[in-house]
Amino acid sequence: MRKTIKEAFQQYSEPDEKHMSPSGFEILIEDLGLSMETIEPLLLCWFFKCLRMGFISEEEWLLAFDKAGIKKFSVKDLNKQIKLLAIDIKDKQNFKCFYNWLFNFAKAPNSKTIDLETVEGLLSVIFEPSKPHITPFLGFIKDQSHVAALNKDQWQSLLDFSNTINSDFSNYSSESAWPVLLDLYAENTTREKN
Amino acid sequence: MTLGLMDQNNNTEKENLWEFIRAGVIQILNKTNEGLSYDRYMSIYRFSANILFIFITLLNTSNAYDFCNKPLSDYSQNSGFVVGSHRGAHLLGGQLYLKFWNELKIYNRKVLEILKDYNDKLLLKKYETYWNRYTLAGKILQQVFSYINRHWVKREHDEGRAVKSIFALMISEWHNIVYQSIYQSLIKISIQEISNWRDGDIIDYKPIKTLSDSCVLISNYYSNFNEFELQIYLNNIEKPVIDETENYYSQKSKLYLVDNQILNYMHKVNSILEAEKSQMALIVHSSSQKKVISVIEAKLISDHKSFFNEGFILLLENYQVKDLLLIYSLLSRIENGLVDIQKSFELHTKQYGMNSLEKVSTMKDGTIDPINFVETVVEVYNKYFYLTKESFCNDPGFITALDRACREFINRNKIFEKKSFKSSELLASYADAILKKGSKIAIDSDFEAKFLQIINVLRYIDDKDAFQDFYRRGLARRLVNDQSTSHDAEQSMISKLKEICGYDYTNKLIRMFNDMDINKDLNVDFRNLSTQQTDIDYYFKILNTAAWPLSSTQIDFQLPKNLSTLVNNYTDFYCQKHKGRKLNWLWQYSKMDVKITLPMNNTGPNHTYTFTVSTFQYAILALFNSEDNKVHYLDINKITGLLPYLVNNALLVFTKCKLIELVGGNMTHDAQDGGGPSFSPESIFMLNRNFKSKRLKINLNVPLRAEKKQEVIEANRAIHEDHHIVIQAAIVRIMKTHKTFSHILLVNEAISQLSKRFKPSIPEIKKAIDALIDKDYIERSEDNNEIYNYLA
Numbered sequence: 001m002r003k004t005i006k007e008a009f010q011q012y013s014e015p016d017e018k019h020m021s022p023s024g025f026e027i028l029i030e031d032l033g034l035s036m037e038t039i040e041p042l043l044l045c046w047f048f049k050c051l052r053m054g055f056i057s058e059e060e061w062l063l064a065f066d067k068a069g070i071k072k073f074s075v076k077d078l079n080k081q082i083k084l085l086a087i088d089i090k091d092k093q094n095f096k097c098f099y100n101w102l103f104n105f106a107k108a109p110n111s112k113t114i115d116l117e118t119v120e121g122l123l124s125v126i127f128e129p130s131k132p133h134i135t136p137f138l139g140f141i142k143d144q145s146h147v148a149a150l151n152k153d154q155w156q157s158l159l160d161f162s163n164t165i166n167s168d169f170s171n172y173s174s175e176s177a178w179p180v181l182l183d184l185y186a187e188n189t190t191r192e193k194n
Numbered sequence: 195m196t197l198g199l200m201d202q203n204n205n206t207e208k209e210n211l212w213e214f215i216r217a218g219v220i221q222i223l224n225k226t227n228e229g230l231s232y233d234r235y236m237s238i239y240r241f242s243a244n245i246l247f248i249f250i251t252l253l254n255t256s257n258a259y260d261f262c263n264k265p266l267s268d269y270s271q272n273s274g275f276v277v278g279s280h281r282g283a284h285l286l287g288g289q290l291y292l293k294f295w296n297e298l299k300i301y302n303r304k305v306l307e308i309l310k311d312y313n314d315k316l317l318l319k320k321y322e323t324y325w326n327r328y329t330l331a332g333k334i335l336q337q338v339f340s341y342i343n344r345h346w347v348k349r350e351h352d353e354g355r356a357v358k359s360i361f362a363l364m365i366s367e368w369h370n371i372v373y374q375s376i377y378q379s380l381i382k383i384s385i386q387e388i389s390n391w392r393d394g395d396i397i398d399y400k401p402i403k404t405l406s407d408s409c410v411l412i413s414n415y416y417s418n419f420n421e422f423e424l425q426i427y428l429n430n431i432e433k434p435v436i437d438e439t440e441n442y443y444s445q446k447s448k449l450y451l452v453d454n455q456i457l458n459y460m461h462k463v464n465s466i467l468e469a470e471k472s473q474m475a476l477i478v479h480s481s482s483q484k485k486v487i488s489v490i491e492a493k494l495i496s497d498h499k500s501f502f503n504e505g506f507i508l509l510l511e512n513y514q515v516k517d518l519l520l521i522y523s524l525l526s527r528i529e530n531g532l533v534d535i536q537k538s539f540e541l542h543t544k545q546y547g548m549n550s551l552e553k554v555s556t557m558k559d560g561t562i563d564p565i566n567f568v569e570t571v572v573e574v575y576n577k578y579f580y581l582t583k584e585s586f587c588n589d590p591g592f593i594t595a596l597d598r599a600c601r602e603f604i605n606r607n608k609i610f611e612k613k614s615f616k617s618s619e620l621l622a623s624y625a626d627a628i629l630k631k632g633s634k635i636a637i638d639s640d641f642e643a644k645f646l647q648i649i650n651v652l653r654y655i656d657d658k659d660a661f662q663d664f665y666r667r668g669l670a671r672r673l674v675n676d677q678s679t680s681h682d683a684e685q686s687m688i689s690k691l692k693e694i695c696g697y698d699y700t701n702k703l704i705r706m707f708n709d710m711d712i713n714k715d716l717n718v719d720f721r722n723l724s725t726q727q728t729d730i731d732y733y734f735k736i737l738n739t740a741a742w743p744l745s746s747t748q749i750d751f752q753l754p755k756n757l758s759t760l761v762n763n764y765t766d767f768y769c770q771k772h773k774g775r776k777l778n779w780l781w782q783y784s785k786m787d788v789k790i791t792l793p794m795n796n797t798g799p800n801h802t803y804t805f806t807v808s809t810f811q812y813a814i815l816a817l818f819n820s821e822d823n824k825v826h827y828l829d830i831n832k833i834t835g836l837l838p839y840l841v842n843n844a845l846l847v848f849t850k851c852k853l854i855e856l857v858g859g860n861m862t863h864d865a866q867d868g869g870g871p872s873f874s875p876e877s878i879f880m881l882n883r884n885f886k887s888k889r890l891k892i893n894l895n896v897p898l899r900a901e902k903k904q905e906v907i908e909a910n911r912a913i914h915e916d917h918h919i920v921i922q923a924a925i926v927r928i929m930k931t932h933k934t935f936s937h938i939l940l941v942n943e944a945i946s947q948l949s950k951r952f953k954p955s956i957p958e959i960k961k962a963i964d965a966l967i968d969k970d971y972i973e974r975s976e977d978n979n980e981i982y983n984y985l986a
Contacts, residue, residue, distance in 0.1 A: 100976075112968070153967045153974055160979045177937030177980045179967075180960050 005065045008073035009058055020061070022054035032075055034082075039125050043085045044078075045105060046098055053106050096159065099126070103155045113149035116141060133162045133185075140185045147181065154179050215290070216297060222338070223301050223331045291342060291357075298364060302371035309376060315398075318383050321376070322404040328368060329411075336361040358415075365415045373412060377430055380405050384431075385438045391473065392442060399476050406431050410479050424481065432482045436489050443493035451498065456505025460520050463494045467527075496528045506535045510542050513577075518585035532591055539578075539586075540595035547574045547603030554609065562609060564623035571617075572647045575600055600654045605953075618657050619906065621648060622664030629668075629684060631677045641683045649690050656953035660913045662695050666743050667909060669703060673710055674735065674744075674783050681707075705741035712736070720767050730756065734764050736777065746778045750835035753781075753809070754816040784809040785895050792885040803885070805853070806893040810836055811844045818854070823881035827859065827873055842872050845879065847894050855882050921954050921962040929972050929984040937963075937980045 003011070012024040020028070026036070034040045045053070047068075048060045070077050089095040106122055107114045114122075120138055127134045137158065141147045150158075157179050165172050165186075172186050305324050312320045336343065339360045350357040358366055384402045391397045409427045417423035424432075443466075450462050470490055474483045495502065502525055509517045525531035550570050555563045578596055586592040604617050628644050655661055672678040684707070692700040713735050720734070737744065753761060765777055786809065791802045807815060813834045817825045830841050848854035849861075859877030924944050929935060935943075941959050948954050963982070966972050975981040 151968055153964070156974065157979060175938075175941070175956055177963075177974070177982075178960075180957065180964050183957070183960065 003073045005062060005070070005073050006058075009061045013058065018058045020056040025054055025056065032079055032082075034079075037125070039086070040082055042102070042122075042125065043082050043089075046101065047081050047085055049101075050105060052109065092163070099159050100156055102126070103152050113151045114155065115149045116147070119150050119155075127162075131162055132167045133165065134158075136189060137161075137182075137185055140188055141181070144184075150181075154181050157182060216293070218338070219294065219297055219335065220301070222334050223328070288346060290339075291346065294339070294360070295363060295367075298367045299371065302367050306372050306375055309372065313379070314383060315387070315401075317376070318380060318387075318401040318405065319398070321380060321408075322401040324372075325368075325404055325408050328364070329408075332361045332364045335364065362415050365412055368408075369412045369416075373408065377405075377409070381431060381434050385434055388435065388477065389438065389442060399473070402477050406478050424479070427479060432478065432485070435478060435482065436486060439486050440489050440493060443490050444497070447494050447498065450494075451501065456501070456508060456521075457517060459498075459501070460505070460517070460524060463524060464520060466490065466494065467524075491527050495524055495531065499525075499528075499531070499534070502531075503534045503538065507538050507542065510539065510581075513581075515581065515584050518581060519587075522586050522589070526589070532589070536591045536595045539581075539592060540599045543574070543578045543596060543599035544602045546578075547571070547599065548607055550574050551603065551607050551609055562620060564620040565627055567617075567620045568624040568647070568651060571600075571604055571651050574603070575650065597654070601656070604651065604654045605656045616657065616660060617651075618655050618660035619664050619909075621651055621655065622661050622668055624648065625665055625687065626668035626672070629679055629687065630672060631679050641680075642686065645687050645690050648687075649694065652691075652694055657913070658694065659916070659951045660910075662691075662699055663743065663909055663913050665691075666703065666706075667905070669706060670742055670744055673706060674737075675785070702741050705738060709737050709741065710735070716768070716771075720764060723767065724763070728756075728760060730760060732760060734768075736768060737780075739778075744780055744783060746780050746782075751781055751810070752813070752833065752835045754813055756816075757809075757812075781809040786812055788812060788815060790885075792883065801890060803887065804891045806891070806895050808844075808895045810834075810840050811847070811894060814841065814844050815848070818879075818881040823883065824857070825879050827877040827879065828875055845873060846871065847896065849879075851887075851892065851894065852882055853885055853894075854879050917952065917954065917958060918962060918965075920948065920951070921959055922966055924948055925959070925962055925966055926971055929982060933984045934975070935982055935984075937982065940982065 009020070012028050013020040014024065025041075029036060029041050029044070032040075032044075034044075045056070048056050048064045050056055050060055065071075065073070068077075068081055070081075089098050102122060103114065106118050120142075123134055123138060129135060141150075161178060161182050169186055169190050172190075174183050174187070178186075305328070309317060309320055309324065336359070343359045347357050347359050384405055387397045387399075387402060391399070406427070409431050410424060413424040413427040416426060450459055467487065467490060471483070471487060474486050478486065502521060506518070506521050506525075509521060521535070522532070525535060550573070551567070554570050555566045557563050575596075578599070582588060582592045582596055607617075610616060625648050628641070628648075652658065652661060669678075669684070672684075678684055688700050688703050691703075713733075716736065717733055752758075761779065768777060769775060785806060788805045788807055789802055790805065791800050805815075813836065814825075814830055817830060817833060827841075827845075830836070830845075831838060834841070836844075845854065849856055856873070857878050857880045859874045861871050861873055861877075921944060924947050925940065928940060928943050928947070932939075940963075941956060944959050945954060963972070967974060967982075970985055972982045972984055975983055
């Protein structure tokens with residue numbers, strides 16, 4: 001007997017609470033046969049359009065299944081949705097939406113930044129190691145004692161920077177609109193190379 | 195001549211009439227050049243009067259109108275003068291015209307025959323003679339046959355037939371018969387003549403001019419006097435002359451360049467251009483003169499532009515003012531001729547400025563000498579400003595080049611890279627040095643000149659606001675320490691600053707002066723009200739925080755008792771006068787004279803010494819007013835509340851001049867607290883009771899180098915913070931107007947809005963943009979990361 005969507009939510013959420021907490025979320029991931037070290041848990045949150053990392057509200061849960069046209073809960077259907085999203089974000093524009101959503105999702109409530117540890121965790125999961133500038137940029141900011149977190153503009157610009165600037169910085173100009181932190185990164189890296 | 199000559203239907207009579215006219219025409223054609231004697235003039239006059247009379251008679255006869263109206267072809271079909279038989283024969287305009295035309299042909303053929311017997315210069319000369327005679331005759335005949343011109347020719351024109359006036363007919367026949375047959379020989383001879391002249395021969399230019407003029411006249415008649423359509427002239431005369439000129443000078447320029455000397459070449463070219471200009475005015479039509487000259491310019495200047503450009507650099511290096519004027523005037527003749535030398539001028543001036551500044555002397559403490567710096571800048575500027583006036587005729591291109599060069603070498607120079615100095619700071623120090631008492635560099639009379647120099651240099655300085663800040667600090671120091679040379683000089687400088695720095699800024703400076711004036715009255719009032727007698731002489735200065743760039747740093751400082759009473763009294767006095775105001779005493783800017791009579795133990799003649807000390811120094815010195823004149827190091831800090839480094843600095847000064855002696859503990863030399871030596875905590879100090887000095891007045895209030903440096907650092911930090919805020923404000927202003935704006939436009943707009951105050955760097959602007967994004971004043975556009983949106 002397949003569970004209704006609502007019944008399934010109650011199975012993972014805290015008793016008498018209208019949301020699923022990180023511990024419930026981890027059980028869900030386990031049931032789906034996924035690993036926390038991959039992009040898939042993030043895609044699952046993206047599926048639910050979660051506002052906060054590790055938390056899924058009942059409203060988000062119901063709405064997401066409803067939108068996907070799934071009437072009864074099944075592990076197979078949910079896994080299929082994740083696969084669909086994985087294909088979906090291969091499109092640059094869709095990926096950008098996902099990436100920008102990640103910032104608000106990952107930042108602590110009432111904060112305007114994400115701390116470096118979270119940044120590193122996210123970036124290593126969502127990007128291939130070969131993605132230009134991501135790994136060197138992480139290395140750079142870890143050396144900067146005054147950089148403790150990234151704000152929204154720095155986060156969003158990082159993706160654009162990685163997408164448009166060649167690995168050798170040949171098409172980089174310090175007079176473009178990049179945030180100062182990315183300018184520092186570029187200046188530092190090119191200086192080290194020389 | 196009577197009317198009887200033209201009886202009706204008498205052909206012979208009419209032939210006779212034509213014969214009469216013909217004789218007159220031939221006489222005019224052949225003899226006019228012999229000069230017009232009174233007799234000849236009268237006979238021509240009578241002749242033309244008679245012809246006129248004949249016509250009037252004819253026209254008054256009935257039907258004359260019809261005949262006159264007949265087309266030319268009708269007349270030519272008739273052999274005689276008689277047209278229409280019912281009224282008898284009339285001598286008609288058309289037929290007379292044809293007869294005359296025929297006569298012209300005969301005459302011109304004869305002239306051609308004569309001319310063919312000549313060649314070379316003589317042919318040219320003969321052409322001139324015949325042309326002059328012919329055109330003079332033409333003018334007379336135009337008068338003689340004016341009736342035909344006015345009536346018959348005009349009527350033919352009105353009917354739409356192209357019939358030439360008498361003179362035009364003459365020019366046309368000359369062109370067809372004489373000119374066309376020989377002009378090629380004539381122009382060849384003329385060109386040879388011009389060539390000979392260029393090689394130095396003396397030539398008779400008048401026949402060439404006549405040939406040219408005749409051709410212009412012919413062209414005029416063919417183009418109905420359209421000034422811009424001298425087609426025949428352009429092809430027959432101008433083009434061969436220009437071709438020859440081009441050919442001649444492209445060969446010669448190589449010869450002139452053989453010795454590769456720019457000066458020789460320039461003088462040669464200049465004299466050629468002058469000679470050609472006056473000679474061409476004598477030879478060719480005015481419309482061609484410029485063209486010929488520009489061909490010469492192209493061959494002698496444009497074709498050798500790089501030679502000129504190299505020569506220019508050489509002349510500039512040797513500062514040859516007159517020769518630079520010559521090269522300027524030559525290159526300004528050709529299109530875009532000045533672009534390269536303007537660049538060279540800019541580069542040279544910039545480099546010269548850089549090199550000169552590198553030689554600027556440094557002071558004992560390793561800082562750049564501001565006086566020498568500004569004088570060097572002014573010297574470089576004057577040197578090259580002189581050239582823009584004397585050599586480059588105030589050409590705006592050169593003035594701009596000078597401005598750019600000055601801005602470069604004044605703001606971005608190697609000496610600033612090595613030492614963290616800026617022109618703005620040095621210029622302000624220079625101004626301070628002039629306006630400070632005891633200034634060596636300014637005697638009263640040339641204050642004004644020095645001020646103007648400061649303003650001139652200030653124009654080129656990028657961070658004008660930094661200058662303003664340093665200048666204000668300098669003024670504050672001068673006023674607080676009573677070191678200002680002259681009130682008038684200060685005012686004069688301020689009024690000059692107004693133009694560049696604006697009213698808001700100078701207003702602050704003026705308010706500083708006002709404070710000083712108010713203080714005079716306040717001190718007098720206080721003295722009058724004061725009941726207590728005190729042996730301390732004093733002067734209080736109350737400064738408005740908003741106008742003065744001074745701030746208090748030492749808050750816990752404890753004044754010695756004798757001073758604190760006085761100060762408290764004054765504070766009460768002031769606060770009663772101005773309720774609600776709060777006074778913060780700036781002890782670090784206060785100073786005093788202290789009198790001590792030494793030696794104290796009456797062992798010899800004693801002297802009263804006057805020491806000028808800061809309030810802090812006095813507070814320490816006052817501690818020695820005890821019985822044993824001894825003080826423990828740690829007590830000083832405890833009693834006065836002074837920070838250790840201030841205590842240390844004061845004690846260093848005292849021990850150096852031997853007023854105070856270290857009697858216990860020791861002095862360490864490790865680099866701390868500004869790099870100087872310091873005292874160990876257990877040190878004990880004692881007043882030197884046997885102090886001796888040749889000078890009775892001793893100034894101990896000397897700022898240490900570290901303190902001076904601290905002030906500069908503080909000023910720079912203040913300027914930097916101010917920049918950050920001002921840039922942000924400018925960006926918000928711009929974004930508020932545009933709502934959505936691209937990065938590049940925003941940066942440019944911000945620079946242009948701020949450039950009057952200072953020149954913001956791009957990283958500075960980007961930092962401000964980052965800060966504003968962070969504060970949600972603006973956001974980066976979702977679709978284009980080079981575009982910002984304003985968030986209301």
